[in-house]
Amino acid sequence: MHGSVYLARKVGLAAGTVFVAITLNFILFRAAPGDAVSNLSRVPHASPQLKEALRHEFGLDQSKWAQYLLYLKELAHGNLGISFADQQPVSHDLATALGNTVPMVLLGTVIAILFGVFTGTVAAWRRGGITDQVNTNVAIAFYSFPTQWLGLMLLILFAGVLPTSGMTDEFAIDPSWWAHLQDVLKHMILPSATMALTLYGEYTLIARSAMLETLSEDYILTARAKGLSNARIVRRHAFRNALLPTTTMVALSLGYVVGGAILIETVFSWPGIGRAVYQAVLQRDYPMLQGAFLVLTLSVVVFNLIADLLYFKLDPRVTE
């Protein structure tokens, strides 16, 4: 298969997935009990006229098919609807939330990947020994801890030392951009650390098993028979080949990271997309939820696509 054909196929597949997700997203919220208006008009004894007016205003008096087409059309223009909770455009709220989530999640994930791949590689090289046992078991422990529990433990341990809630110091008056950055980074430490700790274990296990697999390959034996030093074998032959499954697995798991931030953001009151979802659920803010789900789906699909493209880039055999 030629390179560009492979690429086009993968992108096409991703686009198809997104379309299916959008459709399911639409159906899901229409299938939920109670219609949007009954949630919107929570005023007791709302008059039938008011309900009818609202229904008309939100286009709910049209056929489901017409609603679906309208939804697609508005979506194509980037319109995700209006939040029931604060009457702001959902896209605006989501953009703000996402902008807050991404740096925190990114920091935690990058640390998790670096630390996980490092400990996994070391564990594989010293397999069976004490280093392997300790590394692997600690990784499994952190992998199994519930995120919110780990978050709460860190919160209890570091309360008073580090900020435990929110993204900025509410009482800072008109800080300079530098002071603001420092403030945000300080607030980011605990949620990012929680993220890194819950994620790294999985990466350790992935990297370890990928390394073990490559280390048992004959070309590693060949390299040893050629008189290569251990460091060179690990660096030039084992690690580079183990990187392939590791990278794709990591990219795949990254898709769920944005969604996984829900628990962390709730524990640390981080005003990101996870917290937005949590609050939207509490307030039955359907447009907001619909938009947030779309973003979460997109992140999974996009990272899947990235995983495929990385595979393409890393494995000489795929370009064939």
Next chain:
Amino acid sequence: MNSTEPAILEVRDLVTHYPVRRSLADAVRGRPRRSAHAVDGISFDLRAGELLALVGESGCGKTTTAQSLLRMVEPTSGTIRLDGRDITHLSQRRLRPLRRTMQLVYQDPYESLDPRFRARQTVAEPMLVHGIGSRRADRRGLVDELLERVGLTPPELYADRYPHEMSGGQRQRLAIAASLVLSPRLLVTDEPVSMLDVSVRAGVLELLDGLRRESAMAVLMITHDLSTAAHFADEIAVMYFGRIVERGPARELVRNPRHPYTKALLSVVPARDPRRRAVPRILQGEAPDPANVPTGCRFASRCPSVTDACRLVDPALDDVSGSPGHEVACIRSEELASDSAGKVVTT
């Protein structure tokens, strides 16, 4: 074969045991830790330009022998001398520079080449590691020369290929080139053609044969194919269950096999003339458990000519009278010498 010339490789009483995991229940009962006897006391010499074929069935310890010789697996006891130097207990670090002199070609060229290395890199890497060819142009020239030597011509056509862009035979040639780059004195080949198509086997074997003749390299070829061994080897050693049971000059061993196991192996080699049908001696019975070596002859459980004495005496490798250089480990070999059933190969 000139026996006055010093051997490149001298192996004496090489033993390699693999530990067998003891179950917790056994450990509690105080049963001793057991081990699988993969190689159990073998000795041989290999001189420059000589090709020794180590023949035997799967699991008899051929590959373990090869890996122990090169210290890829730690031998349990015995000595290995390379050019007169005892390498049995050298540390891996001190062994590294010596790896130049002994090289290994693996069975499976689909596994033994790093999939992310182009042909040129595969051949050039050992040079970088051992400091051969300080300039880039020198190394390039040497890579081209080697590719040409192993028959990957023209080299510029193959140099930038990845292993997956080559056929099995081409890959094995590449693996050989990567071994030759260090000009080894000893080349160990572990079933070099068993994974290849029959049509390309002869080419690869002839390449190996030619290389040892022109560069006086000693070659140890591990194979389960007696007819290949008979055709290319100077000497054949037949292995069974961790021991050499018969050894001799290739022609002599094939014409006058003395061990019942060798006879059985030869009986299944198809004759060149399809009208001459020999009755293959299919061996009955099971090979013993490698973790539980029986007393007496190891072949007794499957030998068609077994007697009670065989189960008691562990036969040593003794000279066959009237046949110089031919040795066999069978207490009944003289008795059975008149038995002609093994002579089916008409070379």
